[in-house]
């Protein structure tokens with residue numbers, strides 16, 4: 133499959149936020165940015181995640197294109213329930229895919245470079261399935277809740293309060309412009325942040 137064909141599946145030039153599914157034995161899902169530049173495609177995975185371990189080991193995964201904010205938020209903090217996965221047979225194995233994605237592209241890793249914090253892999257598209265081509269207008273509530281999820285994963289990593297202010301700003305837009313699905317995702321996200329903050333604050337008071 134040619135890189136130029138990725139347009140048909142919604143992975144265009146720049147960084148596409150997709151849900152990466154990996155793990156042949158134990159399927160896992162997490163939001164990841166797919167970087168497409170000059171006819172080449174890459175992912176950068178930070179150490180410490182299940183996705184990092186799976187891709188390092190298996191060197192094959194699926195990039196699932198979806199606009200569902202609940203799936204993005206849930207998979208940022210924990211794994212999705214088994215009923216969200218389906219399987220794509222490839223040679224003698226089967227690759228987990230997100231069942232309700234608009235499209236899914238199977239990638240294998242080419243050259244991988246490791247640094248102290250992350251690995252960057254050039255990725256090669258192998259095959260793709262398109263499930264749903266319904267158009268969707270840009271909704272600022274959706275983009276804001278995805279932005280908030282990025283800040284939230286950074287907050288979980290660092291405990292830096294500046295991310296809480298950024299999340300608040302995003303939430304204003306989500307509650308103003310989002311539909312019910314965006315508001316449901318916002319609620320899951322705020323609850324996760326609240327639980328995490330309790331853990332951080334609780335940890336501090338016992339030091």
Ligand SMILES: Cc1cc2nc3c(=O)[nH]c(=O)nc-3n(C[C@H](O)[C@H](O)[C@H](O)COP(=O)(O)O)c2cc1C
Nearest residue numbers: 162163164165176177178181182183208281282285
């Ligand atoms: C929109 C979005 C994009 C993200 N992109 C990346 C990325 O490119 N690389 C990365 O390592 N983590 C990225 N993250 C953070 C991971 O999704 C997060 O660390 C997640 O908890 C990993 O889950 P896992 O342990 O199940 O793999 C992103 C998060 C969001 C919300």
